[in-house]
Amino acid sequence: MLKRALVALSVFALLLPANAFARGEFDPTTEFEQHEWVPIHLGPLNLSITKAVAYLMLGSIVTIAFGLVFMRVRFGGRSGRKETVGEMIYEIAQTQVAEQGLPSKAIGRWFPYVATLMLFIFMVNLLGFIPLPLTGETWHGVPTWGIYAATSSISVTLALALLTFVFTHVEGVRWNGPVRYFKSWIPEAPKPLLALIVPLEILGQFMRLISLSVRLFANMLAGHILILTFLGLMFILQSVVLAIVVVPVAIAFYLFEVIIVIGIQAFIFAALSAIYIGSAIEPEH
Amino acid sequence: MLGTILAATTGDVTKAGKAVGLALGVGLGALGAGVGIGNIFGSMIQSVARQPELRGELQGIQWLGFALTEAVVFYGLLGSILAYVLV
Numbered sequence: 001m002l003k004r005a006l007v008a009l010s011v012f013a014l015l016l017p018a019n020a021f022a023r024g025e026f027d028p029t030t031e032f033e034q035h036e037w038v039p040i041h042l043g044p045l046n047l048s049i050t051k052a053v054a055y056l057m058l059g060s061i062v063t064i065a066f067g068l069v070f071m072r073v074r075f076g077g078r079s080g081r082k083e084t085v086g087e088m089i090y091e092i093a094q095t096q097v098a099e100q101g102l103p104s105k106a107i108g109r110w111f112p113y114v115a116t117l118m119l120f121i122f123m124v125n126l127l128g129f130i131p132l133p134l135t136g137e138t139w140h141g142v143p144t145w146g147i148y149a150a151t152s153s154i155s156v157t158l159a160l161a162l163l164t165f166v167f168t169h170v171e172g173v174r175w176n177g178p179v180r181y182f183k184s185w186i187p188e189a190p191k192p193l194l195a196l197i198v199p200l201e202i203l204g205q206f207m208r209l210i211s212l213s214v215r216l217f218a219n220m221l222a223g224h225i226l227i228l229t230f231l232g233l234m235f236i237l238q239s240v241v242l243a244i245v246v247v248p249v250a251i252a253f254y255l256f257e258v259i260i261v262i263g264i265q266a267f268i269f270a271a272l273s274a275i276y277i278g279s280a281i282e283p284e285h
Numbered sequence: 286m287l288g289t290i291l292a293a294t295t296g297d298v299t300k301a302g303k304a305v306g307l308a309l310g311v312g313l314g315a316l317g318a319g320v321g322i323g324n325i326f327g328s329m330i331q332s333v334a335r336q337p338e339l340r341g342e343l344q345g346i347q348w349l350g351f352a353l354t355e356a357v358v359f360y361g362l363l364g365s366i367l368a369y370v371l372v
Contacts, residue, residue, distance in 0.1 A: 096345045211356065218359030268352035271345070 031148060031228060032221070035136055054134055055150035059124035063116075066123065093118055097267065101274030103282045106171070110277055113167070117160070118270035121216070124150050125262035128220060129254065147227070151265075152220035154213065161213035164273040172280030184283030212272060219265050223257040303372060307365040314361020321354035 036048035070086035093115035102110050128149020135146035150156050172181040185201050186194065230250040234242045329347045333340050 100345055211360075214359060214363060215352065215356040218356070218363055222359060222362060264348055264352055267348060271349055 027232075031135075031146065031224070032152060034153070037136065051134060051136060051148060052150045052153045052156055055127060055148065056124065056156065058132075058134075059120065059127055059150060062127065063120045063123045066119065089119070090115070092267070093270070097270045097274050100271060101276075101278040103278055106175075106278065106281050110167075110171075110274070114270045114274045114277075117164075117273055118266050121151065121160070121269050122263060122266035124156075125220060125266060126258070128152065128224070129258050129262070147224065149220045149224065151216055152224055154217045157213040157217040158209075160216075160269070161209050164212065164276060165209045167273075168276045168280045171277055172283070175281045176283065181280070181283065208276060212269065216265050216269055219261060223253070223261060226253050227257070299372075303369050306372075307369045310361045310365025310368065311358070314358045318354055318357045321357065322351060325350045325354060 034050040034052060036046075036050060037054070038049040040047040040049065070082055071090065094111065097114050097118060098107050098111045102114070128151065129147055131145040131147055133143040133145050135144050135148070137144045137146075169181075172184075175181075176184070185205070186198055187201065189197055227250050230246050230253065233246050234240060325347060329343060332343055
């Protein structure tokens, strides 16, 4: 009895976004289109507020609020459960991220950056899996709820990767001087091979930019598309009975994404940023 | 064999080719990443079995390796989606 009620309830909940039914067919990629809600154009620059921008703003607010609530140090006060959570995250950021990549002389300067990066990406990813009425679509005047992550837009992740890219080379030049730093790109190899290796090394520096941004972007995009496609099968095949199979699978993928993927991606982005900046500050030779 | 198939196809087969390309890209990417991820977790289990006290240190490296390997799927996915959309 309970089981049947549960199935009926989940089917009913999934039928609610009726506009998907009205379209006749379901295309998950429409969820990732950006519409200009508040158009702001500065010359050739398009700074309009879109769905991704709204999610990023929300992410920043949540990150700041999280820091204020969990990480405010109260000297002399008793430390409760809140402080324990804050300390745990701080410890991960310090021992697993910063100390793995950054040399000890640069931790003071770059720990705040990598820790912020980790927390911010985690929060934006997490917001991507909480249904929010920010889809921009309405159903009889009521905004529909949906999931969307700002990090599933390549522009967002590329901007974050560009930050790390710029900081890497600025720090490399600042600590080593331009000549020594760019010389450190050239590995020790026999002279004839250098003509082949040096372009590859320079290309590799730019490939870091691509790999850093694409990893986060494609992970989040694929996760969302996976969930939406499985739920969308009901609308594509026009059969509600499929919910018995499709909903548990979608829930399994959802849990996998929330529990494992979003944390790891945030950690990886921060850890790789730390490693890149660290390796620029202290080149091996 | 190929000649028979080619003779049997009529009309526009661009879409079919695109679909095959997409599936091959994602599938082969997943194949490589599957082998790699299996390797990483297998080695992790062995290392922890031999030296359980190193677990904490190894875990960071393990997740780093996991994410780097897993990203290979997404390069394949992105490449095939590009091919699917652009060609």
